[in-house]
Amino acid sequence: MQVSELLSLFKRVDRSKTFQGFVIFVIVVSALSIGAHTYHLPAWLEQSLLVLDVAITVFFSIELIIRYLASDGAKAFFSKGWNIFDTIIVIGSLVPLGGSTILLARLLRIFRVLRLVSMVPELRMLINALLKAIPRMGYIALLMFVIFYIYGAVGSMLFADINDFLWGDVSIAMLTLFRISTFESWTSIMYETMAVHPLSWLYYLTFIFLTTFVFLNMMVGAVLDVMGEETQIMRDHQAKKQLDETDDAQTAILATADDTALEIQKLHAKIDQLTAMLTANTTKAQR
Incomplete structure (x- = not known):
């Protein structure tokens, strides 16, 4: 797959309503998992929540990379304040949960809930x-x-x-x-x-x-x-x-129509050539 096709794929994924809805779902799950840590839970459930936290952190990192690659360069990406905010939140989530930084890491993960604001246009x-x-x-x-x-x-x-x-x-x-x-x-x-x-x-x-x-x-x-x-x-x-989407669709339709017309012209030219060849062969046969 070429680089241009890959970037086009990232743009389609970034604009997809399904992908955005899944990101919002992950944010809600992240908020619930953070709240669950405030309760006294069995050891196996605590370990499951830690695994879930790692998975959520990895997902947010991948999602941010996709959004970065889908934008038109670093300048266009960081020109939006919400992208800077999301980058800070994701980088803060990379602080490992363990040792003396566990309280800091959990406090930083709380702010992942604020990503819901950047994902919902109304908010x-x-x-x-x-x-x-x-x-x-x-x-x-x-x-x-x-x-x-x-x-x-x-x-x-x-x-x-x-x-x-x-x-x-x-x-x-x-x-x-x-x-x-x-x-x-x-x-x-x-x-x-x-x-x-x-x-x-x-x-x-x-x-x-x-x-x-x-x-x-x-x-x-x-x-x-x-x-x-x-x-x-x-x-x-x-x-x-x-x-803009309507204009793009119309442009694509016009481009397709132009390509179709060109193919028809080529087909007519081939038909004319075949007709000329058949006429020439018929004339030779009559002689």
């Missing part, structure tokens, strides 16, 4: 959307920190004498406010201060309204906005891919 889209939303979320988080700081300073000034454990200084007060923003027993904190300052409920309600109902919804909106953009990009990419 990749979610992660890309989350990463692109971080700058927008950062500004919202900065504004939230300002609000937390202002309310923390005010709360420490007003309520430190009531409960020093919750409002002793601005840092502790901000931690208390974070607890309030998650609605974890916040009413007991409010009623404690209302016993001394009856109008302190305004402090809590305005803080909850700003942080929980406004800023957190702004973060959700930022993520959803970026997810909409990523979804459109993914749809455009899929449409372009289908168009």
